[in-house]
Amino acid sequence: MKTLILPLVAALLAGVAGASEAWSTNPAEAMQQAAARKKGVMLEFTGSDWCGACIMQKKQALSLPKVQEDIARSFIPVELDYPRKKQQDEQTKASLETYKKSYGITGFPTLVFADAQGRPVHTVVGYSNPDQVMQDTEKAAEALKTQQALTAKLAGQLTEQERRDALVQLLNTVPQSSICTFYKPALEELAKLDPQDASGIRAKLNRKELLNTQREELADTFRQKNVHILAEQKPDEALSIMDGYLKKDGLLPEVKQAVLMQEVNLLMQQNRVNELERPLKEAIALLPDSFEGKMCSRLLEKLPEIKKERGQLKPGEEPPLPPGAIRATKMIVPPAPAKK
Known part of the structure; x- marks a missing residue:
């Protein structure tokens, strides 16, 4: 079966400069290499000149040879950088913003482990130390292996029940947040084979959507x-x-x-x-x-x-700090804008 890059991902595949030499600077090239080597890609969403957690994760974990070797066994790493000081051309900025929106990135750093078509198999948000990165890489590699096997199985001749079971396993393997965007064909086919939602997958997705809506409200x-x-x-x-x-x-x-x-x-x-x-x-x-x-x-x-x-302190008063401690700076939340 010929490997195709999803249309959504294909629209994003302009080269994004700014990564270190050890990392790919071209998502399209990385995905093509991944397809040829039967690997996946690891997309690192980072703010290299302002995000403290991103800088620490790169220095303390992602730049270590043992971590890079672990990642390279199953994934080709790609850096997607969102700097505040470093200059980027408008095409690069537009490409980065499209990636950010498509993958639903809400915080930095975020690691998205995906197949050669750009479909996520595992996602990690926030700083990770070397051991955590390697643990997540192992989880992602197992998920990728399962996803690839199920994708190959679904490309063959199966009974309706076999297809239903394979689709359920596939959608239960990948991140729930990626299903509606990157696994929509599989979800639509499952809806036809499982109209009563016996698998419960559509119910989970509907609940997730409701939860997001209620949080926003x-x-x-x-x-x-x-x-x-x-x-x-x-x-x-x-x-x-x-x-x-x-x-x-x-x-x-x-x-x-x-x-x-x-x-x-x-x-x-x-x-x-x-x-x-x-x-x-x-x-x-x-x-x-x-x-x-x-x-x-x-x-x-x-x-x-x-x-x-x-118990004996006044409202807003803080207890005394231990010797040598420094009190954290209070975050100031701006008032809501006036209604027009």
Whole structure:
């Protein structure tokens, strides 16, 4: 079967300059090489002259010979750089922005491990140390191997049940966030073979879309009501807005947990430690195994210690720092723009 580069990816394949000599500077060339060698590509989305985590990851992990050798076994690395100081021509900038949008990049650094057609098989967001990079590379290599085998299988003669099973396995192998964009043909074929969604894949995708929508609505509502400013100036009003939002019908537990976490943060800032137990317990009950749920569990365990440390402090007052420690700079959130 002839290997084709997806139309979406083909539109992005202008060479992007700026990578170090050890990395490919041409995505199209890298994908062609990957196809010839039956490998994949690893796309590194980075900000080489401003993103501290990107700079550290490149220096401490991605530039190490042992890490590069590990990556090179299954992938050809490509750097996609989004600098703030270094000059880039307009064509390069446009190409980079299209890549960023197509792969849904929301933070730097991000590593996207993909097949030779540019379809993701594994994605990592945020800084990783050398061991973590090699672990993720191993996971990605296994996912690529499975994806390639299933793609080859689907190119052959199969019964409807065999095709359905192979499609389900394929879509369960790759990142959920990439399915609607990069695996749309497979998803559409599965919809015909599994109209009742017995696999549950479409239900998962629909829930993911709903979750993203609700998160955006939450951020927009709090921004419009200037909740972050109210938290400092009128904390009771901010808490009232949060409590009111929790009463909205149909909120997913992840969104409720996010609101409760904001309540916890506000109460901590105001040193209202005697009010922490309720939102902490409610957040834990929603999703105990999530990152937020585990964080709340740790805070609940330390609540007696927190009360002892902060119970006598005034609103906004911070406990004394240990000798030699430096207090973190507070992030300033700008107010929402006035409605026109």
